[in-house]
Amino acid sequence: MSKTYFTEDHEWVSVDGDIGTVGITDFAQQQLGDVVFVELPEVGKSLDKGAEVAVVESVKAASEIYMPVAGEVTEANDALADDPSTVNSDPTGAGWFMKIKIADTGALDGLMDEKAYEAFVEGLD
Amino acid sequence: MTDPTTTDNTDALKATPLNALHRAHGARMVPFAGYEMPVQFPAGIMKEHAQTRNAAGLFDVSHMGQAILRGPDPEAAIETLVPGNIAGLKTDRMRYTQLTNVKGGILDDLMVTRRADHLFLVVNAACKDDDIAHIRSGLPAGHEVEVLDRGLLALQGPQAAAVLSRLIGSAEGDAVAQMPFMSCRDSAFDGVEVLISRCGYTGEDGYELSVPSDKAAGIAERLLDQPEVEPIGLGARDSLRLEAGLCLYGHDIDTTTTPIEADLAWSIGKRRREEGGFPGASVIQQQLRDGAPRRRVGIRPEGRAPAREGAVIVDENGAEIGRVTSGGFGPTVQAPVAMGYVAAGHDAPGTRIGLVVRGKTVPATIAALPFVPQNYFRSAAGSKT
Numbered sequence: 001m002s003k004t005y006f007t008e009d010h011e012w013v014s015v016d017g018d019i020g021t022v023g024i025t026d027f028a029q030q031q032l033g034d035v036v037f038v039e040l041p042e043v044g045k046s047l048d049k050g051a052e053v054a055v056v057e058s059v060k061a062a063s064e065i066y067m068p069v070a071g072e073v074t075e076a077n078d079a080l081a082d083d084p085s086t087v088n089s090d091p092t093g094a095g096w097f098m099k100i101k102i103a104d105t106g107a108l109d110g111l112m113d114e115k116a117y118e119a120f121v122e123g124l125d
Numbered sequence: 126m127t128d129p130t131t132t133d134n135t136d137a138l139k140a141t142p143l144n145a146l147h148r149a150h151g152a153r154m155v156p157f158a159g160y161e162m163p164v165q166f167p168a169g170i171m172k173e174h175a176q177t178r179n180a181a182g183l184f185d186v187s188h189m190g191q192a193i194l195r196g197p198d199p200e201a202a203i204e205t206l207v208p209g210n211i212a213g214l215k216t217d218r219m220r221y222t223q224l225t226n227v228k229g230g231i232l233d234d235l236m237v238t239r240r241a242d243h244l245f246l247v248v249n250a251a252c253k254d255d256d257i258a259h260i261r262s263g264l265p266a267g268h269e270v271e272v273l274d275r276g277l278l279a280l281q282g283p284q285a286a287a288v289l290s291r292l293i294g295s296a297e298g299d300a301v302a303q304m305p306f307m308s309c310r311d312s313a314f315d316g317v318e319v320l321i322s323r324c325g326y327t328g329e330d331g332y333e334l335s336v337p338s339d340k341a342a343g344i345a346e347r348l349l350d351q352p353e354v355e356p357i358g359l360g361a362r363d364s365l366r367l368e369a370g371l372c373l374y375g376h377d378i379d380t381t382t383t384p385i386e387a388d389l390a391w392s393i394g395k396r397r398r399e400e401g402g403f404p405g406a407s408v409i410q411q412q413l414r415d416g417a418p419r420r421r422v423g424i425r426p427e428g429r430a431p432a433r434e435g436a437v438i439v440d441e442n443g444a445e446i447g448r449v450t451s452g453g454f455g456p457t458v459q460a461p462v463a464m465g466y467v468a469a470g471h472d473a474p475g476t477r478i479g480l481v482v483r484g485k486t487v488p489a490t491i492a493a494l495p496f497v498p499q500n501y502f503r504s505a506a507g508s509k510t
Contacts, residue, residue: 010126032126033169036431036461057430059171060164081429
């Protein structure tokens with residue numbers, strides 16, 4: 001049974017064992033608007049929490065995607081190269097960016113759960 | 126994720142007469158040139174862009190400056206400040222020109238319309254106060270500038286003429302549909318006096334309507350009630366003008382770029398080239414004679430990664446030859462497009478270049494502008510300005 005955590009930078013990470021699947025939230029894709037390009041991370045790279053790992057470009061602007069927790073990139077969602085708009089249509093499903101091997105699953109405790117994230121987004125307006 | 130819409134500049138923003146209407150249509154509002162403006166509506170930039178290319182889009186451009194220049198010889202007066210041939214304009218015809226400085230740099234670009242006894246000016250929002258002060262201080266005695274407090278709506282797209290002529294109705298509606306590109310006409314819309322100009326900033330056929338502020342929302346609603354028309358925000362306005370190869374002041378042109386470097390020599394008539402008599406004329410005449418040291422060009426990056434403003438342009442050996450001044454994704458082109466300046470000798474379409482995007486060099490090619498063919502209206506008589 002996987003559990004999903006959220007960052008204040010609007011990434012989600014769905015965790016199964018020590019493998020996390022990372023994407024951006026529905027709120028984030030709405031803010032970005034039409035996604036036209038995703039620069040996917042290099043597989044095999046180990047990065048700290050908060051490190052820039054990917055870039056998502058909308059018609060208007062480029063935005064960095066950050067590591068939600070420290071870990072190693074084990075897989076990138078190559079399907080986004082062909083159809084970046086999947087990030088808009090299914091941000092928490094087929095629009096995932098990458099899978100990571102989480103260095104310390106205990107670090108996930110520092111992230112928000114869905115309820116806390118919803119309250120966080122409410123507070124942004 | 127970094128939030129591209131975050132801004133802390135929300136204090137003391139001005140509102141256009143359409144502010145409440147934008148909100149009612151679900152616009153996302155952002156600060157722009159001192160105004161709170163819609164950047165996009167719920168449809169999103171891609172759909173808004175396509176809507177304008179395929180049918181008609183309504184833009185609020187009320188933030189731009191509108192003014193009247195009066196005096197004994199307004200055409201001669203404005204020609205002391207701009208290189209455009211204004212004296213050569215027929216009444217109710219308009220021209221795109223620039224306010225230049227003594228170095229030939231561009232203080233702003235503007236539209237000048239010749240009316241029977243005055244000139245009607247439309248300048249950029251961010252520059253309007255400086256422009257008006259500059260024009261006032263440069264005018265010969267007896268001339269004056271009156272700033273107008275009016276709304277400005279742009280109806281753009283291949284269905285714009287059909288929509289506007291239907292709403293205005295009868296012979297006057299037909300006359301509006303037949304207006305030549307770059308001309309204006311006093312008309313009436315639901316009994317409201319409006320000044321209609323056939324021009325725009327999207328590369329499509331369309332109009333700008335200068336309307337009384339208190340009637341702007343009502344006219345906008347009537348236009349939006351038409352099945353062909355949707356509201357369009359600044360995001361799509363930017364992608365449309367970029368595909369059309371049109372300059373955005375403060376980005377593609379500014380005080381450091383001359384009209385010749387900016388590839389706007391077409392906007393300077395033969396007489397003005399020869400006679401000069403505008404600020405920076407000697408620099409501009411010299412560049413017309415000998416060529417400019419750099420030139421604005423279109424750029425097509427390979428692949429799907431857009432190159433944004435500020436990206437360094439390199440030649441095939443990796444040497445820096447210029448910078449991107451506007452860049453993004455072209456929804457009609459379905460590929461990234463950009464404009465920028467390159468050193469003389471690198472500006473021929475087809476020249477292979479590189480763009481430095483996030484530290485990596487992306488291959489690209491110099492391309493002819495516009496990226497999308499312009500669809501300006503040509504009247505039956507073939508009238509052309």
